[in-house]
Amino acid sequence: MPQITIRSFARFRQLFGEMNTVSVPEGTSVLGALLAFAKTQKDGMDELFAGGKLGSHIILMYNRERIDSDDAKTIHTADGDEIVIYPPVSGG
Amino acid sequence: MPQITIRSFARFRQLFGEMNTVSVPEGTSVLGALLAFAKTQKDGMDELFAGGKLGSHIILMYNRERIDSDDAKTIHTADGDEIVIYPPVSGG
Amino acid sequence: MVLALQKEDIDIGALISASRTNNDGAQIVFIGCVRDDGNMDALEIEAFVPVAEKDLADIAAEAMERFSLNSVDIVHRYGRLALGETIVVILVGAGHRPEAYEGSRFIIEKLKEKVPIWKQELSGNARGEWVH
Amino acid sequence: MVLALQKEDIDIGALISASRTNNDGAQIVFIGCVRDDGNMDALEIEAFVPVAEKDLADIAAEAMERFSLNSVDIVHRYGRLALGETIVVILVGAGHRPEAYEGSRFIIEKLKEKVPIWKQELSGNARGEWVH
Numbered sequence: 001m002p003q004i005t006i007r008s009f010a011r012f013r014q015l016f017g018e019m020n021t022v023s024v025p026e027g028t029s030v031l032g033a034l035l036a037f038a039k040t041q042k043d044g045m046d047e048l049f050a051g052g053k054l055g056s057h058i059i060l061m062y063n064r065e066r067i068d069s070d071d072a073k074t075i076h077t078a079d080g081d082e083i084v085i086y087p088p089v090s091g092g
Numbered sequence: 093m094p095q096i097t098i099r100s101f102a103r104f105r106q107l108f109g110e111m112n113t114v115s116v117p118e119g120t121s122v123l124g125a126l127l128a129f130a131k132t133q134k135d136g137m138d139e140l141f142a143g144g145k146l147g148s149h150i151i152l153m154y155n156r157e158r159i160d161s162d163d164a165k166t167i168h169t170a171d172g173d174e175i176v177i178y179p180p181v182s183g184g
Numbered sequence: 185m186v187l188a189l190q191k192e193d194i195d196i197g198a199l200i201s202a203s204r205t206n207n208d209g210a211q212i213v214f215i216g217c218v219r220d221d222g223n224m225d226a227l228e229i230e231a232f233v234p235v236a237e238k239d240l241a242d243i244a245a246e247a248m249e250r251f252s253l254n255s256v257d258i259v260h261r262y263g264r265l266a267l268g269e270t271i272v273v274i275l276v277g278a279g280h281r282p283e284a285y286e287g288s289r290f291i292i293e294k295l296k297e298k299v300p301i302w303k304q305e306l307s308g309n310a311r312g313e314w315v316h
Numbered sequence: 317m318v319l320a321l322q323k324e325d326i327d328i329g330a331l332i333s334a335s336r337t338n339n340d341g342a343q344i345v346f347i348g349c350v351r352d353d354g355n356m357d358a359l360e361i362e363a364f365v366p367v368a369e370k371d372l373a374d375i376a377a378e379a380m381e382r383f384s385l386n387s388v389d390i391v392h393r394y395g396r397l398a399l400g401e402t403i404v405v406i407l408v409g410a411g412h413r414p415e416a417y418e419g420s421r422f423i424i425e426k427l428k429e430k431v432p433i434w435k436q437e438l439s440g441n442a443r444g445e446w447v448h
Contacts, residue, residue: 009232010302011314059300064235086232090315091260091301092216092272092292101364102434103446151432156367178364182447183392183433184348184404184424197329200347206399209351212344212420215332219341219411267338279351285421288344292413 002026002079004033009086012048016041030062030083031072037083048085059086093117094171096125101178104140108133122154122175123164129175140177151178186257187240189233189301194259194273203255208277210284214292216271224305224312229271231262232300239299243291251287253278258291260301271303318389319372321365321433326391326405335387340409342416346424348403356437356444361403363394364432371431375423383419385410390423392433403435 001023008016022037031054038044048055060067061084062075077083093115100108114129123146130136140147152159153176154167169175186199200211218227244256255277265271274291278284295301305312318331332343350359376388387409397403406423410416427433437444 009300010230010304013230014311061235084232084235086300087302087314088316089298089300090296090303091229091231091236091299092296101432102362102436105362106443153367176364176367178432179434179446180448181430181432182428182435183361183363183368183431184428195329196332197327200328200345204349204400206350206352208349208400211347211349213332213347214413214416215343215345216413217336217340217343218338220338268336268340281346281348281424284346285417289417 002028002077002081004028004077005080005082006034006037007082007084009084011087012085015043015047024077027076029073030060030067030075030077033077033083034072034085057088059088060084094120094169094173096120096129096169097172097174098126098129099174099176101176103179104177107135107139116169119168121165122152122159122167122169125169125175126164126177149180151180152176185244185255186259187237187244188259189231189236189240189262190259191261191263194261194270196270196273199257199259199273199275203257203275203277205254205277207254207279209279210281211275211277212281212284212288214272214274214288216292218265218267218269218271220267224307225267226306227265227271227315228304228306228311229262229265230302230304231260233262236260236299236301240295243294243299246294247276247287247291251276251278251283251290253283253287256287256291258295260295260299262301264306317376317387318391319369319376320391321363321368321372321394322391323393323395326393326402328402328405331389331391331405331407335389335407335409337386337409339386339411341411342413343407343409344413344416344420346404346406346420348424350397350399350401350403352399356439357399358438359397359403359447360436360438360443361394361397362434362436363392365394368392368431368433372427375426375431378426379408379419379423383408383410383415383422385415385419388419388423390427392427392431394433396438
C-alpha cells in the first residue's frame with residue numbers, strides 16, 4: 001500500500017513525534033490519510049478530529065503547499081506524498 | 093537705551109548674521125524691537141514684515157520660550173533680553 | 185536582501201549598514217525580543233525552516249511592491265533564547281518614512297499570521313505553554 | 317535614555333543593546349538618512365542646540381507617557397553630512413509592538429514639526445535650498 005509521510009510541528013510534534021508514516025489504500029484522500037494516522041496515535045482523534053471533522057485550528061500542507069481543510073477530502077494521495085500538520089503559528 | 097539681542101537661524105542667519113543687538117526705548121514691545129531690527133538690515137523689512145505685519149512663517153522665542161506672533165506686541169522688552177527668530181524647522 | 189532563519193544572534197548594526205543606499209530617506213528596524221512575562225526564563229523557538237524561508241521571501245517581495253520599498257531584510261532566530269534576546273529583526277529602507285513604517289508593520293503582521301514558527305515557554309528544564 | 321545632538325556618527329547597534337531590557341517585547345528604530353534627490357551631494361544641518369535638547373527631552377517624556385514606552389533614545393546629528401549618512405536615530409522600547417510603532421511615529425512627527433533644526437542642500441561648495 002502507498003506510504004504517506006505525516007510531519008508534525010510544535011504541539012503536534014510533542015504529541016506524535018516529528019515524522020510518521022501511514023499506509024493507506026491507493027487513492028485515499030488527504031483527510032482519509034490523516035484519519036488513519038490519528039487512529040494510530042494516543043489522543044490522535046481527540047487532538048485532530050472533533051465529531052469526525054478535522055479541527056479548524058489545524059493547518060495543513062500537502063507536498064509543501066498549504067491546502068484548505070475543505071480540500072483535504074478531494075485531494076488524493078499517492079505513495080511518497082507528505083502531509084504536514086501544525087497548530088497556529090506564533091513567530092515574531 | 094536698553095539693548096536687545098536678536099538671534100537668527102537658518103535662512104535668517106544667512107541674511108542677517110547669527111547675533112545682532114538693537115537699541116530700543118524702555119518698554120518697547122517684542123514686535124517693536126523686531127521692527128527696529130528689520131529696519132537696520134538690508135532686506136530686513138521684506139523678509140520679516142509684510143504690509144507692516146510680522147510674517148506668519150516666522151517662529152519667535154523670547155528669552156528662550158516660544159511665543160505666539162500675536163503676543164509680540166503685548167510683551168515688553170527689557171535690557172539684556174533675547175529674541176530668537178527662525179523659519180519653519182525641517183529636522184529628522 | 186538578507187532573508188534568514190538562524191540560531192546565532194543577529195548583528196543589527198551590520199545589517200543596517202549593509203542595507204543602506206543613497207536612495208533611503210528612512211530605514212525602520214523592528215526588533216522582537218524575549219520579554220519577561222513572569223512565567224518563564226527562556227523561549228524555545230521552533231521553525232519549519234525551508235517553508236519559513238520561502239514565506240519570508242514571499243512576504244518581502246510583496247512588501248517591496250506594495251510599499252515601494254528600496255530593501256527588505258528579515259532575520260528570525262530559532263532554538264533556545266534567554267530573556268532579553270533578539271528573536272527577529274525586520275529592516276526596511278524607503279525613500280520616505282510613511283512607506284517605511286507601513287511596510288515594516290505589514291511584514292511583522294504577515295509573519296505572525298503565516299510563517300511556520302512557534303514559541304514555547306521554558307522554565308528551568310520544564311516546558312510550558314505554547315505562546316499564541 | 318540617550319538624548320543628544322552631535323556631529324559624530326551614531327553607533328546604532330550600541331544604542332540598541334544599551335537600551336534593551338527584559339521588559340521589551342519590541343524595539344523600533346527609526347533612522348533618517350541623507351537621500352540623494354539629484355540636486356545635492358551633501359546636507360548642512362543647523363541646530364539651535366540647547367533648545368533642541370530641551371525639546372527632545374519634552375517629546376521623549378510625552379511619548380513615554382502616551383504610549384507606555386519602556387524607553388526612548390533620540391540622537392540627531394548636525395554639521396555637514398554626505399549622501400547616505402545617518403541624520404537621526406529614534407529608538408523606542410515597549411512591551412508590545414503597537415505601542416512601539418505608534419510611539420516611534422509620534423516622536424519623528426513631533427520632531428519634524430517643532431525642534432529647531434534645519435537642513436540646507438549643498439552642491440560642491442555652493443549652498444542650495446533650505447529643505448522644507
